[in-house]
Amino acid sequence: MPRVYDLCARVQNGFRARLQSIAIPETKMNLAIANILYREGFLSSVTRGSHLGPDVEYTPTTNDNIATRRLWLSLKYKDNMPTLSHLSVISKPSKKITFTVNEMKQIASGRRAKFIKPLQPGEIAIVNTNRGVLEIQEAIQKNVGGEVLCRAS
Numbered sequence: 001m002p003r004v005y006d007l008c009a010r011v012q013n014g015f016r017a018r019l020q021s022i023a024i025p026e027t028k029m030n031l032a033i034a035n036i037l038y039r040e041g042f043l044s045s046v047t048r049g050s051h052l053g054p055d056v057e058y059t060p061t062t063n064d065n066i067a068t069r070r071l072w073l074s075l076k077y078k079d080n081m082p083t084l085s086h087l088s089v090i091s092k093p094s095k096k097i098t099f100t101v102n103e104m105k106q107i108a109s110g111r112r113a114k115f116i117k118p119l120q121p122g123e124i125a126i127v128n129t130n131r132g133v134l135e136i137q138e139a140i141q142k143n144v145g146g147e148v149l150c151r152a153s
Helices: 004-016 028-037 101-109 136-141
Strands: 021-023 043-050 069-075 088-089 126-130 131-137 147-153
Touching: 004 021, 004 028, 004 069, 004 088, 021 028, 028 043, 028 069, 028 126, 028 131, 028 147, 043 101, 088 136, 101 126, 126 136, 131 136
Parallel strands: none
Antiparallel strands: 021 069, 043 069, 088 147, 126 131, 126 147
């Protein structure tokens, strides 16, 4: 099962190599994180496809083709510079980092919580909550805590 650190490494390596698009395994977690990165303006598009390329027309994922299904992320550049300069994992399999709503408010407002540095302007954090994968501001608005997966700037 692909983990969050695999997604972070693939996206960051794609930006460093100046690729136009990259393929990541199609999982619900990867789709949710990719959609957040798309909504926040770090990616130009997210499409489903096979290991050969993006789909031209809709192909459902079944048990027969699940091993070859991929999400194709189109990377976004501005003035020939990547819009995403840093994507790092916070919570790892060896050490899960969970925050309450108050701790998330501290991080978002520029104060340190536990041992995590505060978010800088233009930086986002992605949180896995019981209401799904959310950006940290959405989690604060919905008043839910959870596991802080990664941060992007």
